[in-house]
Amino acid sequence: xxxxxxxxxxxxxxxxxxxxxxxxxxxxxxxxxxxxxxxxxxxxxxxxxxxxxxxxxxxxxxxxxxxxxxxxxxxxxxxxxxxxxxxxxxxxxxxxxxxxxxxxxxxxxxxxxxxxxxxxxxxxxxxxxxxxxxxxxxxxxxxxxxxxxxxxxxxxxxxxx
Amino acid sequence: xxxxxxxxxxxxxxxxxxxxxxxxxxxxxxxxxxxxxxxxxxxxxxxxxxxxxxxxxxxxxxxxxxxxxxxxxxxxxxxxxxxxxxxxxxxxxxxxxxxxxxxxxxxxxxxxxxxxxxxxxxxxxxxxxxxxxxxxxxxxxxxxxxxxxxxxxxxxxxxxxxxxxxxxxxxxxxxxxxxxxxxxxxxxxxxxxxxxxxxxxxxxxxxxxxxxxxxxxxxxxxxxxxxxxxxxxxxxxxxxxxxxxxxxxxxxxxxxxxxxxxxxxxxxxxxxxxxxxxxxxxx
Numbered sequence: 067x068x069x070x071x072x073x074x075x076x077x078x079x080x081x082x083x084x085x086x087x088x089x090x091x092x093x094x095x096x097x098x099x100x101x102x103x104x105x106x107x108x109x110x111x112x113x114x115x116x117x118x119x120x121x122x123x124x125x126x127x128x129x130x131x132x133x134x135x136x137x138x139x140x141x142x143x144x145x146x147x148x149x150x151x152x153x154x155x156x157x158x159x160x161x162x163x164x165x166x167x168x169x170x171x172x173x174x175x176x177x178x179x180x181x182x183x184x185x186x187x188x189x190x191x192x193x194x195x196x197x198x199x200x201x202x203x204x205x206x207x208x209x210x211x212x213x214x215x216x217x218x219x220x221x222x223x224x225x226x227x
Numbered sequence: 228x229x230x231x232x233x234x235x236x237x238x239x240x241x242x243x244x245x246x247x248x249x250x251x252x253x254x255x256x257x258x259x260x261x262x263x264x265x266x267x268x269x270x271x272x273x274x275x276x277x278x279x280x281x282x283x284x285x286x287x288x289x290x291x292x293x294x295x296x297x298x299x300x301x302x303x304x305x306x307x308x309x310x311x312x313x314x315x316x317x318x319x320x321x322x323x324x325x326x327x328x329x330x331x332x333x334x335x336x337x338x339x340x341x342x343x344x345x346x347x348x349x350x351x352x353x354x355x356x357x358x359x360x361x362x363x364x365x366x367x368x369x370x371x372x373x374x375x376x377x378x379x380x381x382x383x384x385x386x387x388x389x390x391x392x393x394x395x396x397x398x399x400x401x402x403x404x405x406x407x408x409x410x411x412x413x414x415x416x417x418x419x420x421x422x423x424x425x426x427x428x429x430x431x432x433x434x435x436x437x438x439x440x441x442x443x444x445x446x447x448x449x450x451x452x453x454x455x456x457x458x459x460x461x462x463x464x465x466x467x468x469x470x471x472x473x474x475x476x477x478x479x480x481x482x483x484x485x486x487x488x489x490x491x492x493x494x495x496x497x498x499x500x501x502x503x504x505x506x507x508x509x510x
Contacts, residue, residue, distance in 0.1 A: 082240050185229050
């Protein structure tokens with residue numbers, strides 16, 4: 067079990083990242099809080115040493131994505147999709163950001179992960195492949211299709227490779 | 228658009244209330260399930276101790292299961308030698324001539340109890356050819372002190388149950404390596420040593436080239452002569468008991484009652500027993 071200081075530092079450092087991944091998968095704050103806490107509980111109980119901060123971050127991303135998928139496998143939760151979080155945050159966010167977020171969140175899970183990890187976290191296709199346990203070429207295909215879907219939803223503004 | 232995605236996600240932040248409640252939740256979980264936090268050095272020490280433990284267990288297991296501690300040699304003319312572990316199970320069976328190889332071919336002796344292995348060899352079809360005529364079967368045992376008595380008794384019983392002209396011999400464990408260096412089975416090497424003690428004109432190389440039957444036949448001749456000589460010698464000794472002039476004690480020329488040391492009749496001046504023969508089991 068990791069020390070309290072170590073866990074608290076990780077919560078501070080990765081809270082936003084875990085929140086974002088939970089948000090685009092789960093789309094409501096209550097479910098996000100459940101998964102958020104479970105992710106850090108797993109971190110606390112995970113005794114293996116990380117090689118560096120990048121290793122630690124990739125581990126947390128993988129655990130968060132898997133936790134969200136497991137959570138959504140529950141039949142009832144999978145069928146109750148809500149955008150509470152976005153509605154709650156509406157006052158603070160500009161409409162165009164909300165539109166982009168909604169477009170990303172409406173993609174199937176595998177595309178959302180690829181888009182988030184590539185465009186927000188800045189991972190290469192090979193690195194995303196390692197995090198998601200998929201082949202690099204599969205990631206290229208996912209990114210390409212996701213870009214196409216976003217183009218359809220958001221209009222003609224091109225997405226970078 | 229890439230920037231839009233980054234900006235959109237940038238606006239999502241974890242609620243400070245959530246991070247604080249998560250920290251509290253984890254503190255509670257830690258209290259519910261307190262697990263000792265091992266120091267890395269302690270973990271390393273425990274791992275090292277486990278590794279050493281398994282190495283010792285492995286070495287112990289090897290020495291118990293795979294290390295040969297005693298040998299049983301089966302010689303007719305085919306020469307076969309069984310190496311036994313501490314549980315008296317066969318860990319290897321070696322042939323020391325082509326006849327032996329033919330017999331071992333197709334026999335599975337590994338892990339068998341030595342008595343069962345001996346019977347398997349003796350009762351094999353290939354061996355029956357050698358035992359059907361005048362072939363004499365010699366079972367020779369070499370074992371460490373802990374197994375010696377039990378193994379010698381076991382082989383002796385085994386020899387008694389075999390319906391051939393069979394006898395058992397005991398050899399010193401140290402002779403095993405000498406036998407192997409010469410490419411001989413323990414049993415044949417032991418027989419050669421006995422013959423060399425009788426006949427100084429024969430070399431080990433000559434003996435090595437003789438069949439077991441020939442070695443045994445020559446030994447018989449010497450032994451028969453010995454018995455005759457012994458009888459004569461005993462008569463003479465009885466007649467020549469002398470009084471020690473200084474102490475008045477009787478001086479015997481041989482070991483009283485043993486008869487063994489009196490085998491030294493062919494120019495040898497040592498007093499070692501010629502044969503350590505334990506038992507003979509004829510038809």
